[in-house]
Amino acid sequence: MKHALHSFFVRISNVRLNAEIQRVFASGLRTHINAELPEWIQLAPYGEWPTSEKNADGTPEAVQVFGKDDAEALVKRFNAWHRRLSRLARINSCKVYVGHPDFAPDIWPKRQELGDVLELSADDKGLNGRMRWNSDAQALLKKNPFPSVAWDTEDQSEGRERPVMLWSVGMTSRPNIKGVKSAINACAEPEAELETENQTEPPMIKKIKDALCGAGLCNADDPDEVIQTHVGQMIANIGQQKQWAAQEKARADKMKTALNCDVTDVDSGIETALARINALNGEKTSLETRVNALTSERDEARKARCNAILDRLVESGRITKAEADAQGDDALSTRLNAEPDKVLAEMLQKPCRLNNQGLNLGRSKEAIMDASERRSRINTWTDDYMVKNKVGYDDAYKAAQACPELKPLFDAMKQPES
Known part of the structure; x- marks a missing residue:
C-alpha cells in the first residue's frame, strides 16, 4: 500500500478491502449528537486532481480522476447490506477525523474523532455525505472546516487513477482543492436545527429500532436501554463470528499445509483426507494380495529346490531315502528350507558312495x-x-x-x- 497524503485526497492505491488495514472501532451509540452542524456536506467535487507525490522531474506522480460515475459507484459500494449492517453496529464505520491519523499517524499523532459518515449521495457537483457529528465537533471544525477523503484507487491508465471505495474523511484547514466547500459554511441557522422538547427519538435511533424490529430482535415499544442491549449483543455476536471465522481459517490453513493441496475450509479438507485414506486402503489391499501371491510362489519354489537337493543327496549316497523323507524341527528337509545354502554345503562335505x-x-x-x-x-x-x-x-x-x-x-x- 502507498499513502498519497495531501490536504484533500488520501490515496490508497491498488488495495481493495485489504483485511490488514481494516479498522475495528469501539462499539456503542453516542447519546449526544451535535445538531448545530450541517447534516449533509460536500466530501469531494468532480475533477482531475494531481497527487502530492512527485516524480524526479517534479511532476505529479499520478492524477486522480473523479466523475459522477465514480461517485455513484462509491455510493453503491457504501450502501451494500453488509457495510450498512456493520455501520449500524458501529463496526468498521466510516469515521471523520481531524486530519488522517488512521493512515498517517506520524503527521496526525492525536486521534481526534469528529463523527461518522452515515450516508453518501452523488449530485451534479460532487460526492456528498450525511454526517453524524460528535457533541464536541463544532469547536474542532472551526479550525478544520474542509473535508479530505481517504479512499482506495485503481489504475485507469498510465499515471491516472479512479477512486473505488471510501475509507474515512479527514477535516483540514488547508484544502488542496480550492473549490471544495467548507463544512461550517454549510451550517443552517442554529435555531432551525435544534430539536424541540416535543420531538420524539432521533432519526438514527429510530432507524436502528426499525432494523432490530424487522429482524425480530426487539419490539417497537421497547425503551432505548433495551435497544442498546440488543445492539451490544449483536456486536458481541459479530465479534464471536469473526473469532470463529479466524479459527476456521487457521484450521483450514493447517489442513492445506498437511494435505499439500488447495483447501478452502475444514469440511473440504476432511473430505480430501478421507478420499486419500480410502485410496490408500485400496492400495494396501492390492499390495497385501500381491505379497500373499509372491509369498506362495516363493514357498513353492523353495520347496521344489529343497526336494531337488534332497534327491541329489540321496542319489549321491550322502543321505538315505528315510532321512530325506523325515519330518520335524530337526529333520533335514526343515533345515534345508530354513538355510538351504548352509545345509547343502555341510552335506557336500560328506563322502559320496x-x-x-x-x-x-x-x-x-x-x-x-x-x-x-x-x-x-x-x-x-x-x-x-x-x-x-x-x-x-x-x-x-x-x-x-x-x-x-x-x-x-x-x-x-x-x-x-x-
Missing part, C-alpha cells in the same frame, strides 16, 4: 550305465567340483560339460535308451 568307484568310461556305448547312474555320476562330479573350487552349481555344471572324462556320459544322455 560313488567317490571310490571308477568311471569306467572306456566301455562301449551300450555298457555306459543306465540313465539314473549317468545322472548320479555327473551330479557327484559337480558336487565335488563345487566343494573343491567353492563355486555355485551353474559354474560347476558348466565345468562338468567341458570335462573330457564326462563327455561320453553327456553324449550318452543325448541318445535314446537302447
Whole structure:
C-alpha cells in the first residue's frame, strides 16, 4: 500500500478491502449528537486532481480522476447490506477525523474523532455525505472546516487513477482543492436545527429500532436501554463470528499445509483426507494380495529346490531315502528350507558312495550305465567340483560339460535308451 497524503485526497492505491488495514472501532451509540452542524456536506467535487507525490522531474506522480460515475459507484459500494449492517453496529464505520491519523499517524499523532459518515449521495457537483457529528465537533471544525477523503484507487491508465471505495474523511484547514466547500459554511441557522422538547427519538435511533424490529430482535415499544442491549449483543455476536471465522481459517490453513493441496475450509479438507485414506486402503489391499501371491510362489519354489537337493543327496549316497523323507524341527528337509545354502554345503562335505568307484568310461556305448547312474555320476562330479573350487552349481555344471572324462556320459544322455 502507498499513502498519497495531501490536504484533500488520501490515496490508497491498488488495495481493495485489504483485511490488514481494516479498522475495528469501539462499539456503542453516542447519546449526544451535535445538531448545530450541517447534516449533509460536500466530501469531494468532480475533477482531475494531481497527487502530492512527485516524480524526479517534479511532476505529479499520478492524477486522480473523479466523475459522477465514480461517485455513484462509491455510493453503491457504501450502501451494500453488509457495510450498512456493520455501520449500524458501529463496526468498521466510516469515521471523520481531524486530519488522517488512521493512515498517517506520524503527521496526525492525536486521534481526534469528529463523527461518522452515515450516508453518501452523488449530485451534479460532487460526492456528498450525511454526517453524524460528535457533541464536541463544532469547536474542532472551526479550525478544520474542509473535508479530505481517504479512499482506495485503481489504475485507469498510465499515471491516472479512479477512486473505488471510501475509507474515512479527514477535516483540514488547508484544502488542496480550492473549490471544495467548507463544512461550517454549510451550517443552517442554529435555531432551525435544534430539536424541540416535543420531538420524539432521533432519526438514527429510530432507524436502528426499525432494523432490530424487522429482524425480530426487539419490539417497537421497547425503551432505548433495551435497544442498546440488543445492539451490544449483536456486536458481541459479530465479534464471536469473526473469532470463529479466524479459527476456521487457521484450521483450514493447517489442513492445506498437511494435505499439500488447495483447501478452502475444514469440511473440504476432511473430505480430501478421507478420499486419500480410502485410496490408500485400496492400495494396501492390492499390495497385501500381491505379497500373499509372491509369498506362495516363493514357498513353492523353495520347496521344489529343497526336494531337488534332497534327491541329489540321496542319489549321491550322502543321505538315505528315510532321512530325506523325515519330518520335524530337526529333520533335514526343515533345515534345508530354513538355510538351504548352509545345509547343502555341510552335506557336500560328506563322502559320496560313488567317490571310490571308477568311471569306467572306456566301455562301449551300450555298457555306459543306465540313465539314473549317468545322472548320479555327473551330479557327484559337480558336487565335488563345487566343494573343491567353492563355486555355485551353474559354474560347476558348466565345468562338468567341458570335462573330457564326462563327455561320453553327456553324449550318452543325448541318445535314446537302447
